[in-house]
Amino acid sequence: MTPTDTAPNALIVDDEADIRELVEITLARMSIQTLAVATLAEARAAFEEGRFDLCLTDMRLPDGDGLDLVSYINERHPHCPVAVITAYGSADTAVSSLKAGAFDFVSKPIDVSGLRSLVSQALKLAGLDHDAPPHPSLDASPRLIGDTPSMQQLRQTIAKLARSQAPVYITGESGTGKELVARMIHAEGPRMSNTFVPVNCGAIPSELMESEFFGYMRGAFTGAMRDTPGLFARADGGTLFLDEVADLPLTMQVKLLRAIQERAIRPVGANDETAVDVRVICATHRDLATEVARGSFREDLYYRLNVIEVHVPPLRERRADIAALTARILEALARKLRLRRAPHLSREALDALEQYSFPGNIRELENILERAVTLSEDAVIERQYLRLSSPLLDTGTGSAASAAPTAPGTVGGYTSNGHPAPMDTSADLESQLEALERERIQAALEACHYNKTKAAKHLGITFRALRYRLAKLGMN
Structure with missing residues (x-):
């Protein structure tokens, strides 16, 4: 069939006539016009003569490699998504095609429903799926704040x-x-109209992981009163985000690898597998390559997940973005707290933030500003409220341990020379800050015989701020 402008056009490249016929029939039922060729040379000639909205190519062609065609299309026709047809079980080949720039892959023998799903995603990407909702505006989509070179590069990578x-x-x-x-990767791609399912892998008990990820059938175990879909089923057609993937136990890593490779899951208690169309994105603050070397993370799963690696820079490496981030966070806090207008930082307060190393990154900045807004009663937040929010701001190092003196003799959270006692550096930053606040407040209350008004004055904060801290720390 010769490509025309009346419908989406697809180029099929495969030297097996039955494969070409199967794909042509499937796409014809989706109202897609097709042109089928058998060689790499014919495919290049077809692109020189006309425009295509999708290309499906076999990995092995009589006169070349399918990856050569992927590179050719990405270089000369970047508007056209290209998917690779691979042999059954060729996981390494599939990964290679994705790294080369392929949109997706489909394995032989071709599953028609999986092929239809792949083609639908490609049409959404090309903007040719008229049933798809419009792309969300920048105001509705999640956004990265900052204009430093590292953030500009990160946004370009996300778009690709x-x-x-x-x-x-x-x-x-x-x-x-x-x-x-x-x-953002999900919201700017063809899956944006479907579900984004985030999951913290370290928060799921190991004995519940299989049922949480894959679901379970009624009667599969005591308490299974009905069929229940798992995370993969809920993310079908969308994206599954595996946060802290390094926390998965080895037994679950094996099952996750199979689900990703075969694009199918078997709920607990089921006899058959169920096909799923899920894009997997994972993240961790740990070095997975190091975990592989230690034997705590499977090497085959590592290479299957690490097709494309993206690094998010820490806040201390993009200090020029702190002002913009602060303004956006304060606007969000004003809406959350129903303030008449968003507060802003004094020049001295902003300077203090820009000189701080932020070991907790943006999450720590959010916590600092939320406390400062609560403690301050003015539209302008002064540096002193940042000190009360985060005592680490005065250390200049971002190390909780360095903020504490080493003198012995701790009483009521203070050492014998009147300084705060050293904190346990094995705890996380948030716990350290709360522990220090609790100790200082407790010491002030005891010194003022539990007169809260005097204790607030002793601490240099308002009575309202003290009451808020007592409630949040559970000290009422």
């Missing part, structure tokens, strides 16, 4: 990844915004 279905591995320290990056 949104056009692919390849698994993505997001690295970065805790609190840098890895989930936001995953949400």
